[in-house]
Amino acid sequence: MVRDEETLNVMLETVSRFVKEQLIPIEEDVSRTDAIPDEIVDQMRELGLFGLSIPEDYGGLGLTLEEEVNVIFELCHASPVFRSMIGTNVGIGSLGIVIAGTEEQKQKYLPKLASGEIIASFALTEPDAGSDAASLRTTARRDGNSYVINGVKRFITNAPEAGLFTVFARTNAEEKGARGVSALLVERDTPGVSLGKNEKKMGQQGGHVCDVIFDDCRVPASCLLGKEGTGFKTAMKILDKSRTHIASVCVGAAERIIEESVRYAAERKQFGKVIGEFQLIQAMLADSKAEAYAARCMVLDAARKYDEGKKITTESSCCKLFASEMVCRVADRGVQIHGGYGYTHEYAVERFYRDMRLFRVFEGTSQIQQLIIARNMLKEL
Known part of the structure; x- marks a missing residue:
């Protein structure tokens, strides 16, 4: 709205x-x-x-x-x-x-x-708990008026700059599923918090990711976010909105790649004319434009429903799935339109090609989005 x-x-x-x-x-x-x-x-x-x-x-x-x-x-x-x-x-x-x-x-x-005085990070993923977030092993043991946190979080975006972590940990050791997971707010300078080395990534240089390690990290019980055992539900509510946000990132990037590709097609000459006059180049441009427009419409529709107070778990997964796959296709076509130059650092499409690959993986892989969509369809039936 x-x-x-x-x-x-x-x-x-x-x-x-x-x-x-x-x-x-x-x-x-x-x-x-x-x-x-x-x-x-x-x-x-x-x-x-x-x-x-x-x-x-x-x-x-x-x-x-x-x-x-x-x-x-x-x-x-x-x-x-x-x-x-x-x-x-x-x-x-x-x-x-x-x-x-x-x-x-x-x-x-x-x-x-x-x-922006402090940067926040979302510490959910672990070495053995990515898509299966409910199986996380980080623990937060209640000890009087405190929780003692132990575990390792992996691939945590902005962790090197973060001043605050939302940490998902198992507060009920006997409950193996999602119901044993709670969320806690942990400040960076809390004793027992340390960081691993920055990961060297395929793309998105300038954005930093690393492990966050908790070794007998003691925080006050007042750091609990919500009630014990509701952390996983909170995480899923957050992802409903954030997946729509990520889809909008993909749309914006796709539109930039298309702009770069159209400009190049209008300037680059082969066989005595600009390559934009060749129908196979036109087909790639048209497919990219149509898919980006479809993704934009999906994102706006899901956002409006969210603003109306409707649950958008299925819609947000549809947006994340379609837009992240779409932008990778658009980036691939962008490199193809640029030809050999598209494989060099001289043009932005090479960098965007690498940058875009992440969106099919994080905040739920494309395959996880497919599972969410299909399961919700069956539930509705």
Whole structure:
């Protein structure tokens, strides 16, 4: 639901200008150095990008999901690594507190997340628990007025920069399934928290991922997010929204790749004319445009339903599945249209080709999305 079309349009124009003037010109430098400049992060703070979805009462912009995905469409015309910097604060790092946090937890953390003063991370995945998140082994043992956490979390986005972790751990050792899992808020400087080395990734350089290790990490019982045993339910509620958000990232990136491909096809000459005049090139451009448009429509439809208070577990999985697969096809066609140049660093499509592959894997693989969609269809029957 868009509450004020004029205000939203002003914000979209501002973000679009920021992308064109500040982000796109430094994409290659960010990829080469594996770092986003501090001054760019400061500008993202000033634009309010860290607090897009956080309620206004806690210092955020309080955007509806429809408004949020429209902003992300624009932001992700630049390398997706810039979105990754704000992504955990906007989504999985803050939404749990919004959904299940006490007023004290909200007052303590949400304003700092909204301003970008601290970065949040979502510590769910483990070495032996990825898609099967309910089988996680990290434990949080109750000891008086504290919980003692032990375990390892893997592939945690923004962990090197994070000041706050939402940690999912088993508080009931006898309950092996999802019902034994709870969520806890753990600050980075808590004794017993340490980080592994930064992972060297295929793409999205500038966005950092590493292990988070908990070794007899003692936190107050007040760090519990919601009730014991409800952590997995909270995680799934968060993912319903965040998967729609990720789908919007894929749409924005696909639109950028298409722009690059159309521009190249209109300039590159072979056999005495621009390659955009060849029908096989036109077919690739047309297929990419049609698929990106379909994904955009899906995302907007799911966002509107979410804003209406409807459950969108199936719709968000449909968006995540289709959009992440779509953008990889678009990126592949982009490289193909650029020919040999598409395989070099000279053109952005090479980097986008690598960057896009992640979206079919994280926050639920394409295969997990298929299972969720099909199981929900059978339940509805």
